[in-house]
Amino acid sequence: MLEHTAPGRARLSGQLNMDSCGALAAPLAKLAGEAPLRLDLSGIASADSAALALLLGARRAADAAGHALALENWPSGLSALLDLYSLAELLSATAAD
Secondary structure (H helix, E strand, O other): OEEEEEOOEEEEEEEEOHHHHHHHHHHHHHHHHHOOEEEEEEEEEEEOHHHHHHHHHHHHHHHHHOOOEEEEOOOHHHHHHHHHOOOHHHHHOOOOO
């Protein structure tokens, strides 16, 4: 689930997997492309590699628009996938600071 919590802030929660990420991709990319965004990941209960693809899409949208995207409060399972696929540098950095 994607929740817009305040101006420039949003939260992802629940299970992020192949079944759920497809519906989240366009709304998250739109949000990331509209303005700088701080995205809280602490509500993610479980995730697979589709979650990383979702976050990469948000990063691309933010970069294309010249906006910052800060990904905060990584859950341990998602952090492990981040390390496994060597994406920590790409997804942990804040773009367009």
